[in-house]
Amino acid sequence: MPDRLGISQEGVRTALEIKERYRNGDPLCVPGEELRILTPENLMNHNLDLTGFEDPLALAMVAARDPESPMALAAAARLSPLGVKTELVSGVVNVVGEATKHSQVSKCVKLITDSAFSPDAIAKVRRHAAKMIVKTRRQYTAALRFNLQALMEGAIAPRQFVHEFFELTEAGNLRNDIRKKLLSSLMLSENVRPSIKFLMLENFERMPTPVRLGIISDVLRAEPTHHLEIIKEELKWIVTQERRDKKGVH
DSSP states (O other): OOOTTSOOHHHHHHHHHHHHHHHHTOOOEETTEEEEEOOHHHHHOTTSOOGGGGSHHHHHHHHHHOSSHHHHHHHHHHHGGGGGTOHHHHHHHHHHHHHOSOHHHHHHHHHHHHTTSOHHHHHHHHHHHHHHHHHHHHHHHHHHHHHHHHHHTTOSOHHHHHHHHHHHHHHTTOOHHHHHHHHHHHHHOTTSOHHHHHHHHHTGGGSOHHHHHHHHHHHHHSOOOHHHHHHHHHHHHHHHHHHHHHHTOO
């Protein structure tokens, strides 16, 4: 529970964990669910109990440090109503506005603080954050489709396509089911050259665990072809290596 200053011990621990994850390049996960990546929609959902992430300090860390603006803005929107609780939390909100790398977050924080945390300003920020999340997802999805078409037409190099594929899916915070569907379709498509699929597999560890498991399941259950059998063998090798690494066997 928060102390009289408005910040809890759990919140401090969570903020430090968030900082460490950003430093290591690890995704944030829903508390208690290490296989479920935290999304902007999670932060916007006040019916979802995020335990340590509910603390002002943890939310401030995401709003100030997250590399993607939809995630940072969602955290700022969830943080903003807490600013009226104590003078310390109000100060934390102000620091977020100064420290964040995203101009959208800075503008929204200024709107809230200038209005002395009025409910109308907070509601306006929440509406803006919700619209931005939807718009951003559409833009990233459209960019992915454009790149795939360019790949099919030979207008983009395979390695560049793979690089941008991961950049776009990560920056767009695409849901795991969408990532899995996109990647499974690509791995199973007869129109995509094996060399591109192997480039994808070189980045397999960048995919969230549920996505990896879904792709493995889809590929292994697919009708066998000479082309696909090679991909199946590569996936089996990757899975075996991951298991060995977890057990500390080299």
